[in-house]
Amino acid sequence: MDFDFTPEEEAFRAEVQAFIAEHKPKKGTPQEMATWHEKVREKRWVGFSWPKDVGGGGGGIAQQVILKEEMAKAKAPSLGTCFMGLAWVGPSIIEYGTEEQKQQFIPDILDGKYHWCTGYSEPDSGSDLASVKCKCERDGDEYVVTGQKIWTSIAMWSKWIILLVRTGQGESKHDGITCLLVPMDTQGITVRPIQNMSGGTMFAEVFFDEVRVPVENRLGEEGQGWKVTISALAHERSSIAEVTSLQRSLEGLRELARKSTKNGAPAAEDRGIRRRLASIDARIEAMRLNGMRFLTKQLKGEPVGAETSVNKLTRAELEVEIGELALEMQGSQGVLGAGSGAVPDRGKWQNHALNWPEVVIGGGTPNIQKNIIAERILGLPKDPEA
Amino acid sequence: MNFGFSEEQELLRSEVAKFLAESCPMDEVRRIGEGPGFSPELWGQVSELGWPGLIIDEAHGGAGLGFVDLVVVLEEVGRALFPSPLISTTLAAHAIARAGSPEQQARLLPGLAAGTTIGSVAIAEAGDLHGAAGITLAAERNGDDWVLTGEKPVVADAAQADLFVVAFRTGEAEDAIAFGLVEKTASGVSVEDRVGIDLTKRQGRLGLEGVRLGKGDVFGDSELLSQLLDAGATAVVAESVGAAEAALALTSGYAKERIQFGRPIGQFQAVKHPLAVMYRDIESFKSLVYYAAWCIDEGHADRSVAASRAKAMMSDTFPQIGIDTVQLHGGMGYTWEYDAHLFLKRAKWARPVFGDADHHYERVAALGGL
Ligand SMILES: Cc1cc2nc3c(=O)[nH]c(=O)nc-3n(C[C@H](O)[C@H](O)[C@H](O)COP(=O)(O)OP(=O)(O)OC[C@H]3O[C@@H](n4cnc5c(N)ncnc54)[C@H](O)[C@@H]3O)c2cc1C
Numbered sequence: 001m002d003f004d005f006t007p008e009e010e011a012f013r014a015e016v017q018a019f020i021a022e023h024k025p026k027k028g029t030p031q032e033m034a035t036w037h038e039k040v041r042e043k044r045w046v047g048f049s050w051p052k053d054v055g056g057g058g059g060g061i062a063q064q065v066i067l068k069e070e071m072a073k074a075k076a077p078s079l080g081t082c083f084m085g086l087a088w089v090g091p092s093i094i095e096y097g098t099e100e101q102k103q104q105f106i107p108d109i110l111d112g113k114y115h116w117c118t119g120y121s122e123p124d125s126g127s128d129l130a131s132v133k134c135k136c137e138r139d140g141d142e143y144v145v146t147g148q149k150i151w152t153s154i155a156m157w158s159k160w161i162i163l164l165v166r167t168g169q170g171e172s173k174h175d176g177i178t179c180l181l182v183p184m185d186t187q188g189i190t191v192r193p194i195q196n197m198s199g200g201t202m203f204a205e206v207f208f209d210e211v212r213v214p215v216e217n218r219l220g221e222e223g224q225g226w227k228v229t230i231s232a233l234a235h236e237r238s239s240i241a242e243v244t245s246l247q248r249s250l251e252g253l254r255e256l257a258r259k260s261t262k263n264g265a266p267a268a269e270d271r272g273i274r275r276r277l278a279s280i281d282a283r284i285e286a287m288r289l290n291g292m293r294f295l296t297k298q299l300k301g302e303p304v305g306a307e308t309s310v311n312k313l314t315r316a317e318l319e320v321e322i323g324e325l326a327l328e329m330q331g332s333q334g335v336l337g338a339g340s341g342a343v344p345d346r347g348k349w350q351n352h353a354l355n356w357p358e359v360v361i362g363g364g365t366p367n368i369q370k371n372i373i374a375e376r377i378l379g380l381p382k383d384p385e386a
Numbered sequence: 387m388n389f390g391f392s393e394e395q396e397l398l399r400s401e402v403a404k405f406l407a408e409s410c411p412m413d414e415v416r417r418i419g420e421g422p423g424f425s426p427e428l429w430g431q432v433s434e435l436g437w438p439g440l441i442i443d444e445a446h447g448g449a450g451l452g453f454v455d456l457v458v459v460l461e462e463v464g465r466a467l468f469p470s471p472l473i474s475t476t477l478a479a480h481a482i483a484r485a486g487s488p489e490q491q492a493r494l495l496p497g498l499a500a501g502t503t504i505g506s507v508a509i510a511e512a513g514d515l516h517g518a519a520g521i522t523l524a525a526e527r528n529g530d531d532w533v534l535t536g537e538k539p540v541v542a543d544a545a546q547a548d549l550f551v552v553a554f555r556t557g558e559a560e561d562a563i564a565f566g567l568v569e570k571t572a573s574g575v576s577v578e579d580r581v582g583i584d585l586t587k588r589q590g591r592l593g594l595e596g597v598r599l600g601k602g603d604v605f606g607d608s609e610l611l612s613q614l615l616d617a618g619a620t621a622v623v624a625e626s627v628g629a630a631e632a633a634l635a636l637t638s639g640y641a642k643e644r645i646q647f648g649r650p651i652g653q654f655q656a657v658k659h660p661l662a663v664m665y666r667d668i669e670s671f672k673s674l675v676y677y678a679a680w681c682i683d684e685g686h687a688d689r690s691v692a693a694s695r696a697k698a699m700m701s702d703t704f705p706q707i708g709i710d711t712v713q714l715h716g717g718m719g720y721t722w723e724y725d726a727h728l729f730l731k732r733a734k735w736a737r738p739v740f741g742d743a744d745h746h747y748e749r750v751a752a753l754g755g756l
Pocket of ligand 1: 118120121125126151152153203357362364365367371655
């Protein structure tokens with residue numbers, strides 16, 4: 001057991017820090033941002049963990065940790081701009097795609113040429129994702145898709161969608177699902193944005209009306225789409241970046257505690273507030289260390305699947321608690337909206353308290369994480385209907 | 387960076403687990419607990435295996451290993467609820483190794499390493515303050531000697547211990563703390579065994595009536611106190627990891643087999659979800675305690691905050707794990723015969739020892755700059 005990094009790894013950290021000092025945008029002008037993305041791409045830090053032969057960086061796990069940590073600490077812009085492409089569409093194509101598909105899509109994802117969106121959830125298939133119904137029939141060299149997706153993040157700004165459709169019925173509901181890669185400007189696709197409770201609009205309903213998709217746009221085998229999905233979700237590797245963002249939130253909460261009052265005294269001196277902050281601190285640290293423990297297992301070649309649900313569950317609780325504690329500490333100012341002139345910290349905590357569903361509900365709710373831990377790790381019996 | 391155990395450590399773990407499974411299964415644990423709380427035969431055997439000397443250096447007869455290795459052993463010891471003065475003896479040795487004089491080390495460490503001397507640290511007092519402010523036992527100067535009069539009300543393994551490492555106050559200033567080496571046989575020392583809520587953990591009152599400490603019997607300062615509290619908290623959390631995992635295994639095993647409403651109760655989410663939360667909580671204080679142990683071995687600046695995070699989270703979550711273990715077994719969980727209550731009681735023992743969640747969260751807050 002050794003939590004220190006090797007001299008080579010520390011040298012890599014110094015390289016990352018030096019790079020950030022030199023290239024991190026000062027004002028965030030479009031020109032500066034473009035240069036940043038060009039430079040990190042040159043370094044092969046976009047898709048850093050991907051194999052070198054597809055254009056990735058071939059980076060080891062310790063180096064990935066360092067890169068993510070340093071970028072998050074410095075509040076540097078993201079590595080690449082095609083978020084879903086980098087998070088799971090790309091890894092799925094690398095694992096299941098044909099040579100042509102890899103050549104067509106991977107360089108564009110790395111260069112951030114356009115956005116991808118994810119068409120998994122449907123109105124009647126959320127937590128029960130394997131029950132997807134979006135109809136898909138074969139017609140010669142084409143598939144014809146008719147149905148609806150919902151909660152599709154950034155659908156309105158995306159050029160491509162990774163889509164789960166039903167091509168057949170099998171013994172289990174997991175059979176007969178197929179994964180397609182579809183251009184969003186195909187005839188028959190309609191996008192209708194949905195406003196969320198914070199007032200923003202980042203997800204949408206997507207309707208498919210006899211949308212024709214060439215067969216070569218299928219990812220993986222017909223009827224094997226569930227396998228592709230599961231591996232895509234497993235590509236969400238470690239929670240290093242999330243931990244650094246949680247640590248930043250905690251730092252913000254500590255500052256808020258220093259400038260707020262509770263029962264007439266500084267909130268930072270209030271025993272209840274101190275205990276809640278310390279409990280958040282301990283859980284973030286546990287997430288960091290759990291993440292490292294799971295990475296070490298991966299390094300040794302042991303499969304890591306359901307364990308990531310442990311950190312997801314804690315993170316969901318923390319995101320909610322952080323927003324609530326911040327508004328509580330604001331006292332009567334906690335009623336102000338994010339856009340109000342007098343709101344503390346320019347409304348960031350108001351936004352936090354209204355945007356947690358992105359990480360709490362998106363990607364599977366806490367109940368679903370608990371089911372995964374109980375069934376896949378502890379081996380408890382499944383609900384026969386689920 | 388490597389957050390895994392070495393092959394040697396995995397081997398050590400399986401040897402400890404194998405020994406305990408063969409020599410101290412649950413009915414033996416109960417026999418010891420319902421009796422004197424201590425088995426000289428088993429203590430002799432684990433001493434032969436080198437457990438008490440694990441972290442003592444080789445020059446003094448130990449194995450020269452570190453706290454990370456100790457954590458491996460304690461996880462298994464906790465899983466088996468093995469009643470023994472292992473943590474107490476290890477902590478007494480740790481104190482002497484860290485701050486004792488070469489003469490004290492040469493005189494005392496070999497006996498502790500061999501298990502022929504059983505040690506214990508006597509720090510906690512009646513109040514709920516841990517750390518230097520909680521030490522009120524005052525000593526009087528008499529020439530070059532200190533004279534101790536007072537008590538330590540809950541000293542772990544007091545009835546078995548031959549040697550006590552006693553924290554006392556040498557002056558008014560908060561950090562005016564030193565430690566005395568007090569032998570059970572010394573004049574003025576009395577021990578009263580006190581039955582515990584957890585029969586597998588014994589403690590007692592250490593009475594001190596004019597106990598004289600010569601120059602060679604005194605050592606350490608408030609920094610040693612903080613080291614001992616961190617080491618003690620780390621050891622107790624490590625043992626609790628094993629005990630909590632055993633409770634979870636017992637309960638999820640039961641949930642798979644017990645049929646109600648025509649199905650295993652583990653199919654109900656109201657049973658399944660608390661078990662998932664138990665798993666998450668145990669994994670979390672496990673990771674925290676591994677880091678705390680590594681920090682002790684490395685002399686890392688994070689030592690105190692790491693130990694406090696681990697102890698705070700364990701004290702915060704293990705009691706609920708104990709309660710859920712009993713509750714999810716229904717009436718069976720409430721019986722003396724079934725093992726569920728042993729884990730509930732262990733959780734209640736582990737909660738306050740070396741500081742409860744309130745104490746350690748407060749320390750985390752303070753060390754975090756609040
Ligand atoms: C901000 C945001 C972005 C999203 N982006 C995308 C996207 O880009 N692409 C995409 O495909 N999807 C996306 N989603 C959808 C998301 O994956 C689903 O909302 C989520 O899986 C839950 O499904 P649901 O909304 O249908 O809720 P339901 O499944 O109907 O759940 C309702 C409630 O019932 C509970 N529940 C359901 N089943 C069980 C069970 N078996 N046991 C216990 N409790 C249960 C849930 O925990 C929840 O509390 C996004 C969601 C959000 C909030």
